[in-house]
Amino acid sequence: xxxxxxxxxxxxxxxxxxxxxxxxxxxxxxxxxxxxxxxxxxxxxxxxxxxxxxxxxxxxxxxxxxxxxxxxxxxxxxxxxxxxxxxxxxxxxxxxxxxxxxxxxxxxxxxxxxxxxxxxxxxxxxxxxxxxxxxxxxxxxxxxxxxxxxxxxx
Amino acid sequence: xxxxxxxxxxxxxxxxxxxxxxxxxxxxxxxxxxxxxxxxxxxxxxxxxxxxxxxxxxxxxxxxxxxxxxxxxxxxxxxxxxxxxxxxxxxxxxxxxxxxxxxxxxxxxxxxxxxxxxxxxxxxxxxxxxxxxxxxxxxxxxxxxxxxxxxxxxxxxxxxxxxxxxxxxxxxxxxxxxxxxxxxxxxxxxxxxxxxxxxxxxxxxxxxxxxxxxxxxxxxxxxxxxxxxxxxxxxxxxxxxxxxxxxxxxxxxxxxxxxxxxxxxxxxxxxxxxxxxxxxxxxxxxxxxxxxxxxxxxxxxxxxxxxxxxxxxxxxxxxxxxxxxxxxxxxxxxxxxxxxxxxxxxxxxxxxxxxxxxxxxxxxxxxxxxxxxxxxxxxxxxxxxxxxxxxxxxxxxxxxxxxxxxxxxxxxxxxxxxxxxxxxxxxxxxxxxxxxxxxxxxxxxxxxxxxxxxxxxxxxxxxxxxxxxxxxxxxxxxxxxxxxxxxxxxxxxxxxxxxxxxxxxxxxxxxxxxxxxxxxxxxxxxxxxxxxxxxxxxxxxxxxxxxxxxxxxxxxxxxxxxxxxxxxxxxxxxxxxxxxxxxxxxxxxxxxxxxxxxxxxxxxxxxxxxxxxxxxxxxxxxxxxxxxxxxxxxxxxxxxxxxxxxxxxxxxxxxxx
Numbered sequence: 001x002x003x004x005x006x007x008x009x010x011x012x013x014x015x016x017x018x019x020x021x022x023x024x025x026x027x028x029x030x031x032x033x034x035x036x037x038x039x040x041x042x043x044x045x046x047x048x049x050x051x052x053x054x055x056x057x058x059x060x061x062x063x064x065x066x067x068x069x070x071x072x073x074x075x076x077x078x079x080x081x082x083x084x085x086x087x088x089x090x091x092x093x094x095x096x097x098x099x100x101x102x103x104x105x106x107x108x109x110x111x112x113x114x115x116x117x118x119x120x121x122x123x124x125x126x127x128x129x130x131x132x133x134x135x136x137x138x139x140x141x142x143x144x145x146x147x148x149x150x151x152x153x154x
Numbered sequence: 155x156x157x158x159x160x161x162x163x164x165x166x167x168x169x170x171x172x173x174x175x176x177x178x179x180x181x182x183x184x185x186x187x188x189x190x191x192x193x194x195x196x197x198x199x200x201x202x203x204x205x206x207x208x209x210x211x212x213x214x215x216x217x218x219x220x221x222x223x224x225x226x227x228x229x230x231x232x233x234x235x236x237x238x239x240x241x242x243x244x245x246x247x248x249x250x251x252x253x254x255x256x257x258x259x260x261x262x263x264x265x266x267x268x269x270x271x272x273x274x275x276x277x278x279x280x281x282x283x284x285x286x287x288x289x290x291x292x293x294x295x296x297x298x299x300x301x302x303x304x305x306x307x308x309x310x311x312x313x314x315x316x317x318x319x320x321x322x323x324x325x326x327x328x329x330x331x332x333x334x335x336x337x338x339x340x341x342x343x344x345x346x347x348x349x350x351x352x353x354x355x356x357x358x359x360x361x362x363x364x365x366x367x368x369x370x371x372x373x374x375x376x377x378x379x380x381x382x383x384x385x386x387x388x389x390x391x392x393x394x395x396x397x398x399x400x401x402x403x404x405x406x407x408x409x410x411x412x413x414x415x416x417x418x419x420x421x422x423x424x425x426x427x428x429x430x431x432x433x434x435x436x437x438x439x440x441x442x443x444x445x446x447x448x449x450x451x452x453x454x455x456x457x458x459x460x461x462x463x464x465x466x467x468x469x470x471x472x473x474x475x476x477x478x479x480x481x482x483x484x485x486x487x488x489x490x491x492x493x494x495x496x497x498x499x500x501x502x503x504x505x506x507x508x509x510x511x512x513x514x515x516x517x518x519x520x521x522x523x524x525x526x527x528x529x530x531x532x533x534x535x536x537x538x539x540x541x542x543x544x545x546x547x548x549x550x551x552x553x554x555x556x557x558x559x560x561x562x563x564x565x566x567x568x569x570x571x572x573x574x575x576x577x578x579x580x581x582x583x584x585x586x587x588x589x590x591x592x593x594x595x596x597x598x599x600x601x602x603x604x605x606x607x608x609x610x611x612x613x614x615x616x617x618x619x620x621x622x623x624x625x626x627x628x629x630x631x632x633x634x635x636x637x638x639x640x641x642x643x644x645x646x647x648x649x650x651x652x653x654x655x656x657x658x659x660x661x662x663x664x665x666x667x668x669x670x671x672x673x674x675x676x677x678x679x680x681x682x683x684x685x686x687x688x689x690x691x692x693x694x695x696x697x698x699x700x701x702x703x704x705x706x707x708x709x710x711x712x713x714x715x716x717x718x719x720x721x722x723x724x725x726x727x728x729x730x731x732x733x734x735x736x737x738x739x740x741x742x743x744x745x746x747x748x749x750x751x752x753x754x755x756x757x758x759x760x761x762x763x764x765x766x767x768x769x770x771x772x773x774x775x776x777x778x779x780x781x782x783x784x785x786x787x788x789x790x791x792x793x794x795x796x797x798x799x800x801x802x803x804x805x806x807x808x809x810x811x
Contacts, residue, residue, distance in 0.1 A: 013625045015618070028625040034618045036611070080611060100614075103621045103642070 010108045017097040019067040025137045030086045037081040063094035088146045165404035171371040182360020193349020200342035210265040211331035217258040218324040224251040225317035228289050232306050235297050265331050281316040288313050378407035394422050455484040473753050475502040509750045516743040523740050526733040533726045540719045551708045558701035565694040575684035582677035589670035596663040603656045610649035617642035
């Protein structure tokens with residue numbers, strides 16, 4: 001995927017969502033499904049951001065509170081919250097977001113890298129920043145966001 | 155009886171003594187009669203018993219003879235049996251004998267019972283039966299049939315034995331009966347002699363008793379009468395000092411003795427009185443001679459005194475009250491002179507007082523005259539005021555009636571207002587219900603909007619998923635991605651619209667809540683208005699009641715005022731009379747003072763009368779309270795009337811002064 005960013009003139013399709021006041025987006029190709037909030041079954045001895053497990057048509061998948069994972073305060077799940085089921089390295093993971101705001105197609109050039117003054121460890125979460133007219137959207141790197149946890153969970 | 159007589163010997167009256175004698179004689183004769191009657195009764199009973207026994211004995215004797223006849227006839231018949239029939243004469247004899255025997259059996263039984271030997275007749279009835287059968291049946295039959303001689307012998311034996319037994323029994327009975335008869339006769343004779351002895355004894359006893367009583371009572375009476383006779387003879391012969399005897403007796407002789415004693419007392423007193431009269435008469439005679447000489451001397455002095463008194467009285471009749479008798483009278487007439495002087499002195503003082511008082515009466519009657527004039531004038535004013543009061547009361551009554559009518563109208567209006575209040579309460583509750591229905595509808599709308607919102611959200615999600623699928627399909631899903639985008643936009647618009655509607659519905663619900671609260675407040679205030687209206691209604695009705703009471707009270711006042719008017723009229727008439735009377739009184743007072751002036755009280759001074767006092771200012775009349783009241787009441791109803799009344803009152807007050 002990093003190659004894709006470097007490709008110029010190519011188009012990226014992204015899905016943006018809100019976490020608190022901030023707006024983030026992920027690649028649409030990583031998404032398997034978007035569904036409404038349903039109560040989760042908590043798991044013992046998990047980090048606070050792992051909310052628990054849900055049953056997705058027979059498959060048991062974990063749900064992660066993205067706000068908490070990204071260092072913000074816990075999301076209060078409501079009927080209007082959404083779970084974005086993603087396929088990360090072949091594993092299905094549900095991401096709890098407050099609200100799915102848009103689905104858009106951007107040019108590769110519009111995706112700007114994160115400023116380099118931010119330390120590498122923190123920069124790894126972010127694949128880039130999409131600057132729109134009204135706001136700035138952080139393009140999340142799901143591999144880094146989830147990878148460690150997946151490893152640990154495994 | 156004689157014992158009792160000695161106990162009461164001196165207290166029995168003469169009639170009771172005679173009664174005692176009579177009673178003793180009566181008792182004696184009665185006892186003799188009783189003894190004679192008892193003896194006669196006993197003798198008669200004994201002779202009756204003897205006669206009865208004699209009869210029975212005779213009958214038994216007859217029966218015995220009949221029996222002998224019967225047996226003899228039977229024997230004769232047996233002897234003449236060859237005739238083959240009993241002779242009719244014999245049959246008759248048989249029947250008569252049988253009848254005698256049968257009839258006498260009862261008398262024989264009685265005799266036997268009386269003798270106490272009923273055993274004598276035990277076999278009599280059986281023997282009689284046997285003989286009867288044998289003679290009147292068997293023998294007759296045998297003779298007619300010509301029976302053999304043995305049979306006749308047998309029947310002859312039977313008849314003989316039965317006849318023998320009967321004869322024996324009857325003979326014994328007759329014998330004993332004769333003995334009893336003799337005993338009874340003896341009894342009767344004995345009883346007769348006993349009775350005669352009793353009668354003689356009783357007669358002797360009664361005669362002795364009677365004789366003793368006569369001697370005793372005769373002695374008592376004779377002794378008392380002799381005592382009284384002796385006393386009366388002593389009184390007649392002039393011996394009044396000896397007391398009459400036998401006064402202590404309780405009978406008529408005692409009464410006679412007491413009367414004689416009273417005569418004796420009267421004679422003693424009469425003699426003493428005659429002595430006293432004699433002494434008095436001689437004393438008076440001697441006194442009279444001494445007095446005649448003194449009387450002639452006195453006459454002269456009395457004449458002097460009478461002339462002096464006559465002169466003094468003449469001066470008095472001329473009105474001169476200064477007269478004094480200075481020359482002394484005789485000692486016993488001196489009191490007359492001082493009394494005359496005192497009387498004249500007293501009369502002088504009284505006349506001086508009368509003179510002073512006459513002056514006072516004159517002045518007072520003058521004042522009364524003036525006061526009566528004033529009173530007459532004021533009474534007229536009072537009558538006029540009362541008429542005005544009556545008129546004012548009429549006005550007040552009219553006003554009160556109007557007020558009553560208005561209060562009643564107001565009560566009716568309050569009634570309709572109350573109905574309106576109730577109606578508006580109902581409307582308010584309807585409005586509340588409508589509001590609640592609106593609220594219910596709003597919440598329904600909210601639910602529907604929620605559903606729409608949910609649908610929009612789900613549609614959005616579906617569109618997103620569709621978009622995701624289209625992106626994953628790559629180039630082939632481009633068109634589908636556009637459609638999904640469109641659907642997403644539509645869903646977003648629907649969600650926006652739903653949100654708008656929701657906010658609108660929320661706002662409308664708030665408004666409805668406010669509205670229903672306001673309506674509720676309106677309802678409460680209407681309820682309070684209803685309560686106030688009720689209270690107003692109560693007040694109005696009490697006002698109406700009070701006004702009616704006022705009307706009746708005013709009518710009573712009116713009646714009272716009318717009565718007052720009449721009384722005032724009468725007062726006015728009476729004041730007129732009083733006025734006339736006071737004028738007359740003033741004139742009379744003047745006459746009186748003139749008359750009193752004729753008396754000379756001091757040397758050379760005639761009585762003068764003081765002038766009447768002036769009327770003091772303290773008798774000024776006070777303002778009438780009733781008039782003030784009337785003007786006040788009039789002022790309470792209409793200002794114009796009040797001002798008029800006030801003006802009038804002011805004018806009248808002015809007049810009063």
